[in-house]
Amino acid sequence: MAMSSLRQASRVLVRSRVARTLTRSATTSAFHSTPPADPTSSADASQSLAAHYFPTEPDMPRLMTSFPGPKSVEKLNSLDKVYDTQAAYMVCDYQNSVGNYICDADQNLYLDVYAQIASIPLGYNNPVLMTAAQSPEMIDAIVNRPALGTFPSTLWEQILREGILSAAPKGFDKVWTSMSGSDANECAYKAAFMYHRAKQRGKTSEFSDLERQTTMENASPGSPDLAILSFDKAFHGRLFGSLSTTRSNPIHKLDIPAFKWPKAPFPALKYPLDQYETENRAEEDRCLTALETILQEWESRISAVVVEPIQSEGGDNHATPYFFQQLRALTKLHGILLIVDEVQTGVAATGMFWAHEHWNLDTPPDLVTFSKKFQAAGYYYANDDLRPNLPFRQFNTWCGDPSKAIIAREIVKEVRAHDLVTRTRQVGGYLYEHLAELQSRFPHLMQNLRGKDRGTFIAWDATDSQTRNMLLKDMKGAGINIGGCGTHSVRMRPGMPFFSRLSQ
Amino acid sequence: MAMSSLRQASRVLVRSRVARTLTRSATTSAFHSTPPADPTSSADASQSLAAHYFPTEPDMPRLMTSFPGPKSVEKLNSLDKVYDTQAAYMVCDYQNSVGNYICDADQNLYLDVYAQIASIPLGYNNPVLMTAAQSPEMIDAIVNRPALGTFPSTLWEQILREGILSAAPKGFDKVWTSMSGSDANECAYKAAFMYHRAKQRGKTSEFSDLERQTTMENASPGSPDLAILSFDKAFHGRLFGSLSTTRSNPIHKLDIPAFKWPKAPFPALKYPLDQYETENRAEEDRCLTALETILQEWESRISAVVVEPIQSEGGDNHATPYFFQQLRALTKLHGILLIVDEVQTGVAATGMFWAHEHWNLDTPPDLVTFSKKFQAAGYYYANDDLRPNLPFRQFNTWCGDPSKAIIAREIVKEVRAHDLVTRTRQVGGYLYEHLAELQSRFPHLMQNLRGKDRGTFIAWDATDSQTRNMLLKDMKGAGINIGGCGTHSVRMRPGMPFFSRLSQ
Structure with a gap:
């Protein structure tokens, strides 16, 4: 044109x-x-x-x-x-x-x-x-920023329990806090790697001298050749580990060294989903089969699979609950952890507080990461074995930021007080319906409308990239x-x- | 014992x-x-x-x-x-x-x-x-947290110029902000890698189709096998890229995959430095020779060397200005960038605002990273070629945090208003002198006192690890x-x- x-x-x-x-x-x-x-x-x-x-x-x-x-x-x-x-x-x-x-x-x-x-x-x-931002707790958190791993505050447990933890997805009761979505994902990856090696070694076993020596050389077995599997078009962040799992767009990755980690195909579904159930099921099965082949055959051991409930940066790509149920089953079958990256989908955006609640899983994911709308970042977990066996392994100077956790607490309270999850669902339904009408009238300009029953997500x-950019x-x-x-x-x-x- | x-x-x-x-x-x-x-x-x-x-x-x-x-x-x-x-x-x-x-x-x-x-x-x-924490600017920064790379605020330039930038080390006039020391270092590494490839490719050249394809597979040439060189006993952070340059202690690294990047020996000097000038010079020359060999012979190309002015987490290991002057000369000779990690040494801790000011370099380092005491994190740079040629390459959602930059501005003002750099130097001198007295009286308990003329650093x-832990x-x-x-x-x-x- x-x-x-x-x-x-x-x-x-x-x-x-x-x-x-x-x-x-x-x-x-x-x-x-x-x-x-x-x-x-x-x-x-x-x-x-x-x-x-x-x-x-x-x-x-x-x-x-x-x-x-x-x-x-x-x-x-x-x-x-x-x-x-x-x-x-x-x-x-x-x-x-x-x-x-x-x-x-x-x-x-x-x-x-x-x-x-x-x-x-x-x-x-x-x-x-704004009221929370002026509270004595906030002023304290800003001026006396603690190293939470070594010197947590008397207020920290309450801030977590009333905020981040009170919104924990079903099946989760513990949290590790960090600074951003990338950081949250990388901390989750580290937890997965340490878990994997502890399973191999025995949780209470000492590290060998060889492990201690080789890790100082960035070599195996101390720095093992383990991998995180992500999906084609995924976005999980911009730091070196998270960027290695990001597959959204070359511009995000070019010129930056990456770990040789595998990616699996993510379903390319047809929209609206309910009109293409047969084709979409076949596409999801194709991807699941490809995934299982990689899990079995990849050159290095895979410690975890990381997935977004809806691939956001990569194009708002959906998959059905069936796909995620099968993914959970496959990861369990192969003894591989499942990390759900809710950095963009979480905090009431999709008509549930957490998007993976749409899946009705038999057993929850192993780790769920969050950031963005929650202001605070980190990951939820439940299994004590995901906590390393020694101090200073999952660790850094600040380990998160109480000033953000205080804001997260207020967000949780407001979402609950005004039932913003339900409201999001309602407005999303209205908006989707009206956009669908527009799509039917302007099919040359709007295609593949998606996000039905997913709040305002x-x-x-x-038509193409140029038209999109002009539209924006x-x-x-x-x-x-x-x-x-x-x-x-x-x-x-x-x-x-x-x-x-x-x-x- | x-x-x-x-x-x-x-x-x-x-x-x-x-x-x-x-x-x-x-x-x-x-x-x-x-x-x-x-x-x-x-x-x-x-x-x-x-x-x-x-x-x-x-x-x-x-x-x-x-x-x-x-x-x-x-x-x-x-x-x-x-x-x-x-x-x-x-x-x-x-x-x-x-x-x-x-x-x-x-x-x-x-x-x-x-x-x-x-x-x-x-x-x-x-x-x-505490006053700054209650200011309208702070409340705004907390409640309306901006994505600084896409929607910077009308206040952002002033906050930077009056704060972080007004404290820039000599020779630096630009900054990129991030969230923590690890993040700051990783952003600096990314800048170095993009710089390196742009020099090879030509800054205005397009990426090749092969680069675009291979980076989506985490493979070369799109995701090139380039390296950051760090020093034995260095600490540069805990994320996957920064952890690959951290060599302080196995517990920081065990079970986490690492890039196959090189490390050079860091001088093991004898203290007090002024009593062992000959031996220390020989030790520094030994390390510089070893470094040059690695720069010439390492299997992958090295884009940058990262170094702490005083290795902190790794044991408060000092080197002399001579060592750093030679390091600057060597990196320039080999066309390799020099990143100085001032995350722990910066912000008036050593009797200068930045520890590398003690070195009297002919030409400044290429990038200087900061965090910790500054609350805000990021890196300084001067060369426009360290800015990638396209948007969304050095990028993430938040790109730092104005609430921390506002605190950094107050810190700079206070340091200047009360000449805290000079005061640190004075108290450090006093303290060192008295601790040296103690050392001479308890030589079986205190050894290798160090930090003379380095403020209170x-x-x-x-005697050993057990005694140290008991002392703490x-x-x-x-x-x-x-x-x-x-x-x-x-x-x-x-x-x-x-x-x-x-x-x-």
């Missing part, structure tokens, strides 16, 4: 349809939707949540300039002299952002359904989080900040306040 | 000498020391800094129970059910800690010269940092929280308020 046709097509979609649908979802109270089914949530809470959170939130985007605005451009040029801004879209005035709306340096207010790459849970300047494909830019021009993923997909990652207004 | 003799020896050292020396250094105003030479610091500031910071700080430890206290033990047992506490010494009541003194759950107050593994810069509950060797425990029993490093060394890592009281 010529550039002018592309631009025109993109604008049709943006101006007349998508922007309006999203804006109305976020801001109009006229939509019909049942209030939360949970009888414990009060009528008051269900009716006035948005007003309670953000009384000054506007009803629609407020555009003062074209995108990007001149002040954003000027500030980016200045910042770029000292800080790499190549990936920056705009400079934001967070103090003037509110709820679902992000404010830029030019005082444009965009409806933000990207939310800092899926990392703002309860909207900008959420008053509950919704995406679709543009035009959407900003129309007042909507929305993100891309994969080669030519558009993804929605709003915070939870986006969900909250539908129920009014 | 039998356990009873060990215990006795340790107690002699603790009770009668070391504890008293440290306590007096921290709390007595009777010591003679010149006020800061800097004529711009006001007499008032130099005389009343400690009183200004911490009017309620005690003059000596306050011990209510033996170590560890019963409440610490009880709380550790409870916390351990949900969080790994194997490495924990005690549970701390940070809200009741003050200045140089850390309070535990039993309300014991210990003089803390370990300071959260060298990570508390200005004492517990420092009022300046001071360490010594115990007995010191806590005597009210001093002090740390170990290497196999049998004791290290001092006080915060800067420790330095401040000497000048009164």
